[in-house]
Amino acid sequence: MKALVFPGQGSQFVGMGKELYDSRKEIKDLMDFSNEILGFDILKIMFEGTDEDLKKTKVTQPAIFIHSVAAVKAIDGTGAQMVAGHSLGEFSALVANGVLSFEDGLKLVSERALAMQEACDVNPSSMAAILGLDDAKVEEICASIGGVVVPANYNCPGQLVISGETKAVEEACNAMKEAGAKRALILPVNGAFHSPLMQPAQERLAAAIENAKFRKATIPVYQNITTTAVTNPDEIKKNLIAQLTGPVKWTQSVQNMIKDGATNFVEVGPGKTLQGLIKKINSEVTVASAI
Template identity: 80%
Template sequence: MKALVFPGQGSQFVGMGKVLYDSRREIKDIMESANDILGFDILSIMFEGTDEDLKKTKVTQPAIFIHSVACVKAVDATGAQMVAGHSLGEFSALVANGVLSFEDGLRLVSKRALAMQAACDVNPSSMAAILGLNDEVVENVCSEIEGIVVPANYNCPGQLVISGETPAVEVAMLKLKEAGAKRALLLPVNGAFHSPLMQPAQEELAKAINETKFNKPIIPVYQNITTTAVIDPVEIKENLIKQLTGPVKWTQSVRNMIKDGANYFVEVGPGKTLQGLIKKIDSSVDTATAL
């Protein structure tokens, strides 16, 4: 059973999408429409910008979304029986399974990026990758620290990202090293994604999501918050809103997809990060890139 999976922030690279843009007229038209929707020339930044240009949240998130949806249009996505996306990738997954149009998806992604950036500017906050510990140990240490620091991304066994106020994250990193973590690395992001500090962004995004038409999906989406198959558009909306302040439970989602029959995962979008994570979750499944 084939599953399509869509990457999130961090998979961007200079030149992303150019091959897709040049491949077919219909893909070129879709990608060019993004400039009009966003109100700036994002394609030039994707194709010819600098790493620094691409790292800006208002650019990164729409760029990855555009690349991922263009990939869906360029490959044979038929035969897939489920979809999932890592954080931002959930929006791409919802276009692939018919819940959102490209235009509505891009508007929501842009709104999400701007709202997240604004929330980041309010409080000094950060994220850190913790390697080599059981999830329960990380959860327990975070719960004992003064200030806001929470598990944010359950990427694969032995790799959990924490998120929160910078002082609390730094204390957590020290305590987690003492608890036996192989490494504790600050990530090059400018805010505490998937933590309570994203509450202002969540409120803004919720308004936009509730004003957007969500169609009934053609195949289930395994959402970051629930980790299980969802087909009800109302529930999909609710989970998408909760995702901004809640953790990305990728390990649990992939395990549930495998339990429900997935044995072939196709990563749709820039990079190969998700393939690596999926292999660490269950080495028996097959993985591939869309292009």
């Protein structure tokens, strides 16, 4: 069985989407529509901007979403039986399986980006990558630290990202190193994504999600929060809202997709990050880029 997987923030690069844009008229038209929806020329930034331009949250998230959906259109879905997305990538997955239209998906992604940036501005917060400790030990250390610090991304065995208040994240990193972590590296992000500090963003996004049209999925989506197959639009909405303050359980999602029959994973969107993670989760499956 084939699964389409969609990357999240961090996979952007200068020039992203230009080859897709030039490949077919219907893809060009779709991408041109992005500028109209957003009210600014995001394609110019994607094609000609700097790394710094692309790192701005209000640009990064829509840019990755646009690239991913254009790539889906380029491969025409190719008979996938399931989809999943890493954090932001979940919105791309929901366009691929018919739950959201491109326009509604892009509007929600834009609102999500602005809401997250606003929440980041309220509290000094950060994230850190922890390598070489098992998940249970990372969870135990986070729970022992004063202040807000939680597991945020279960990326693959031995690679977990934590998120929270800057001081608490720094304390947790020191404790992780003492516990034998190979690395405990503060990431260059300006907020505590997938932590309770995203509560203000969650409230703003929830209002936008409730006003968007969600359809029944044509194929299941394995959502970050539940890690299991979902097709019901009301359940998808609830999980999408919960995702902002809850962890991205990517390891568990991929494991469940494999358990349900996935043998071939195709990464749809910029970069190859998810292919590397999936191979670390299960070396027996095949992985590839869509384009």
